[in-house]
Amino acid sequence: MVVKIIISEKNCAGSECSLCIYYCPHEVLGISEQPSRIGGNLPEVIDLDNCTVCRLCEIHCPEMAISIYKEE
Numbered sequence: 045m046v047v048k049i050i051i052s053e054k055n056c057a058g059s060e061c062s063l064c065i066y067y068c069p070h071e072v073l074g075i076s077e078q079p080s081r082i083g084g085n086l087p088e089v090i091d092l093d094n095c096t097v098c099r100l101c102e103i104h105c106p107e108m109a110i111s112i113y114k115e116e
């Protein structure tokens with residue numbers, strides 16, 4: 045299984061939101077050094093191998109800024 049996590053720089057509200065990081069049960073996401081357009085820093089993928097494609101990050105993102113793609 046190949047997993048891709050795409051975070052939209054255009055739509056993400058940055059680390060003042062961080063809901064995707066909070067809801068991820070496997071600590072796949074962290075805060076990057078890259079500033080977001082709105083404030084704070086963008087999230088980044090820090091441990092893709094731990095992603096179980098549960099989609100909790102996608103479901104809780106208020107900006108629809110994070111997308112999970114899975115290829116078998």
Ligand code: SF4
Binds near residue numbers: 068070071096099
């Ligand atoms: S799909 Fe689930 S495991 Fe993967 S990054 Fe999102 S919340 Fe974490």
Ligand code: SF4
Binds near residue numbers: 056
């Ligand atoms: S939940 Fe969405 S808007 Fe909030 S930090 Fe994560 S990707 Fe950005």
